[in-house]
Amino acid sequence: KYYNTFVLDDAIMSRLDSYKLLSIPLLNPESSIKCPGDLCSEYDLEVFNNWDSNYLYREKLEISKMSSATPVIRNVWFGNTTDFECLHIQSNLNSNSNIKDENGSEIKEKYERSEIPLHCDPRNTIVALTKKDLSKKPIRELDSKLITFPKSNWKFFVHCVDGARFPSFVELKNIFMSLSSLDQIYLEFPPSGAVGLGDLSEEDILSIVNVCKLLYYRCTSDFTGLLYCSDGYTETSLLGICFLMYSKNIKLDDALIKLHMDYGRPFFIFKSDYFLLEKLEPILNRFSPLNYEEDDDEDEDDNEASSNDSWKNLTFEDNTFLIKSALLSPKSDSKRRSSVGVSRNSVITTATGQHVVQLRGQQIQTPQLGVSVTGDTRSESSFGSSSSTSTSSDSEDEIDIGGPCESVAGSLPSRILPHLYLGSLAHASSVPLLKELGINYLVSVGERIPWVDDLNYSIESTESGCDILKFSQRSGKGSKCYVNEVMRISNINDDGIGTLTTTINDALEFIGKCYNEGGKVLVHCQVGVSRSATVCIAEVMKRLSISLPRAYLFVRVRRLNVIIQPNLKLMYELFKWEENFVKSKIKKRQSSVSSVNSITASNSSTLFSNNSERSSFSASISSVNSNFTTSSLRENSISGVSFKPRLSVVNFEKSIVEEEDVFIQMDIGSDQHDMIASNCPGFIREVDWFILCREIFNLNRAYINP
Structure with a gap:
């Protein structure tokens, strides 16, 4: 198989761009300047549209989109750093307190939770966006396609971040004494995976209880809270699950399932976090406000349960003796554990050896707490x-x-x-x-x-x-x-x-x-x-x-x-599977439109389909135009279909238009007629193999410390 190679002696950039042959078009120096209130510049959009590079940038955009803030319970939302930053950008633009959404309308505090969790909703993604979606529109409208604008005007912020310490009793008390005069509250809290039970004092555990209590009573419909971290699901998980156990007076496993199933939030906890939460569970349940007030079982009303003045009755916990007694209480009978598990150090030890799982932001470590497989080790045969x-x-x-x-x-x-x-x-x-x-x-x-x-x-x-x-x-x-x-x-x-x-x-x-x-x-x-x-x-x-x-x-x-x-072999098999996947769509679409648009026997672009299970397309061009020269005139063969390299500008234009039309209108085999999301709809693949390998390598390298 050979590639068609063209040498341009008189390049017309506008024509090349119209045929989607430019990775990034020529831009003027001002294209990187952002207007006030805009989150992206024209240059940012062009970089995003080029899928040949900068996958780390795309990954960050997709993470912020996937984990964007959603309400969980008691007017407390879980989200990411982008939610926090976008809110403050808009706050600086609006001198009044009315924050606008992506449509320029004032934010309404009522949030309608979808049946499909936001993090796995296929509509909530940037990977399906093409150049067509991100062109000839106001920048602000395009911003909303790449970044989810805040859905609430949060005023109570808890940032879970590395290096933070537990707020002291005195600091929380000072906040409480000033609640009536504070427009916003900002706290920092230790992240998940950073502390173990042996690292905590009784005062630290009381701090966890009091932060949960402050969130529970102070967050109202007019004073909503945002619990956030960089990716929206890792560092916040420890405090978020503590708050859920405290607010609903439920066990740890119930809180995890509820957070995933009922509230649709992504989260990630380490094994050390799970053991810590097991010890904190009886303490949080003991101090839960539901022990002293009626429980509202309707989750739909969770975010409306707090009255605007309920915080005035708030008192902080300061009795460390209660913490000691809870920690020293006999442990309940544990259930029999499964024979397979994941260790804190991301290493699984099984009957066939050790398997290392690389986690974002963590260096690969040697196994220390591996869990071995016992029982049946029969052959896979x-x-x-x-x-x-x-x-x-x-x-x-x-x-x-x-x-x-x-x-x-x-x-x-x-x-x-x-x-x-x-x-x-x-x-x-x-x-x-x-x-x-x-x-x-x-x-x-x-x-x-x-x-x-x-x-x-x-x-x-x-x-x-x-x-x-x-x-x-x-x-x-x-x-x-x-x-x-x-x-x-x-x-x-x-x-x-x-x-x-x-x-x-x-x-x-x-x-x-x-x-x-x-x-x-x-x-x-x-x-x-x-x-x-x-x-x-x-x-x-x-x-x-x-x-x-x-x-x-x-x-x-x-x-x-x-x-x-x-592994490399499986990835290459996906690469080849993509070819057959695209070709089968072309063949299917071709058969569906053949009765309407017959293909003439001219020298212009022609679609071929053979009788095998795989379909392919190629073009046959006979004339040569002086604007293009080729390094070789040999005939190429793809899937048994012979053709000569494209050399004619006129026929080249016609062939691209016809092939693009086939791609855009083809049937994907469902009730909807969607096209393949690609910036190169006239090509079998959007990104070449070597480029894909390079970008995946760069993605992984960013998370592995040298």
């Missing part, structure tokens, strides 16, 4: 069993596993799309967790789920050799299995040798079945960073109709602190 039915012993579908979050130390699988989760073997091994999250389908990529062989199931095999296990729904003495089906993809290891080429389409078809039936599917491998991430990227490409680099970024951001790292 048993996946390919030809028997149609597996019989359990005396289990009667009962599964003896602990609480929903204990076995994974509070680390939930990542919700990529409303129907799609990405996680680890530990997540798939916890039946109570699957039940709480409503996950009823599993795709197991090269791993064995421990509880599967304890249940009765029937087996169906796909043409590619994948097994689909269908379970009976019967209650036993233990936990009931709520999983309907499991797809097992066997003989695929994360060793740079295993391949998904023959099985990925079957996996996507299985996920599509789950989607059509309104279910939720968890795709997992050992740790959820390589093999299962590959499948999820392909599903996002197919579901959102976007190119590979855009889908990669979409999944990467929603995996939160766990950095996805498909």
Whole structure:
């Protein structure tokens, strides 16, 4: 295969730009200047439109979009630094207290929570934006496409940041004494992962209780609060979960599930945080205001529960003896932990060795607290069993596993799309967790789920050799299995040798079945960073109709602190799968419009489709124009279709227009007629392989300390 190479002796930049052949057009020096109130400049938009570079910039934009502020409880919102900064930019522009939204309208404090959580809503993303979406419009309108404008005029800010200390009793008391005269309150608080139980004094624990109490009573509909950090989900998780346990008087696992399911917030806690929160749980429940007032069970009213003067009855806790007695109280009987888990140092130790998970902003460390796998270590070759039915012993579908979050130390699988989760073997091994999250389908990529062989199931095999296990729904003495089906993809290891080429389409078809039936599917491998991430990227490409680099970024951001790292072979297989994916769309669209627009037998651009399962397109140009010269006139062949390099300006223009029209109007196979999100709709791919590898390397390097 060869590329068409053109040498321009008289370049006309406007013509090249109109044919989408310029990465970044020529800009005047003033293009980098921002007008007052604008968040982006013309130069910023052009840099964003060039998907050949600066993926770190795109990742930051996508993170801020994904984790933008949403209300949680008692007029307290969880958000990110961008929310805080955007509010203050607008505050400086408006001398009055009326803050405007992206449409220039005054912010209304009432927030309508969507059924789809904002962080996994496919409409809440920047990866689907193209040059067409970001051109010929006012900068302020374009700002709102890249950045979510604040939805509330917050006045109580708690910034969870490295280096912060716990507010002292005296500092909190001084704030309380001045509440009636304060227009805004700003506090700093230690972040998640920065403290352990051994680092805390009784005064520090009292500080946690008092900060929760201050938020609970002072935040009203006229004085809303924002709990925020840089990414919107890591540093705030410790205080945010403490506040939820305090406000609702609930247990730790219930708070984690509620934050994820009911309030739709992304969060990430370390194993050390989970152990700390377990010790803080009885203390926060003991001081909960619901012990002294009526509980309103309606979550919809959580943000309207505080009256504007309830804070006047606030008194701070200062009795350290209560803290000591709670810490010394006997620990309740712990549930049996699962045999698979994630350590604080991001290392999993299993029967097959150690697996390192790289977290954002953390250096790879040697294992110290690894959790080993016990029990059945049978070979994966048993996946390919030809028997149609597996019989359990005396289990009667009962599964003896602990609480929903204990076995994974509070680390939930990542919700990529409303129907799609990405996680680890530990997540798939916890039946109570699957039940709480409503996950009823599993795709197991090269791993064995421990509880599967304890249940009765029937087996169906796909043409590619994948097994689909269908379970009976019967209650036993233990936990009931709520999983309907499991797809097992066997003989695929994360060793740079295993391949998904023959099985990925079957996996996507299985996920599509789950989607059509309104279910939720968890795709997992050992740790959820390589093999299962590959499948999820392909599903996002197919579901959102976007190119590979855009889908990669979409999944990467929603995996939160766990950095996805498909090995080089799997990534290249995705790269080639993208070609076939785009070609199949062209072929499908071509067949649907052939009855309306016939292709003439001229020297202009022509679409070819062969009789194989793959479709391709090429152009045949016969005339030569002096404005272009080529280094070689040899004929090229793509997918069996011969053609000569494009050399004619006239026919080149005509061919591009025709191919672009095919791309823009093609059917993606759903009820909507969407085009592939790409800045190069006339090309098979948006970004070349070597550029994609370079940008992913630069992305990962930013999180690894030398």
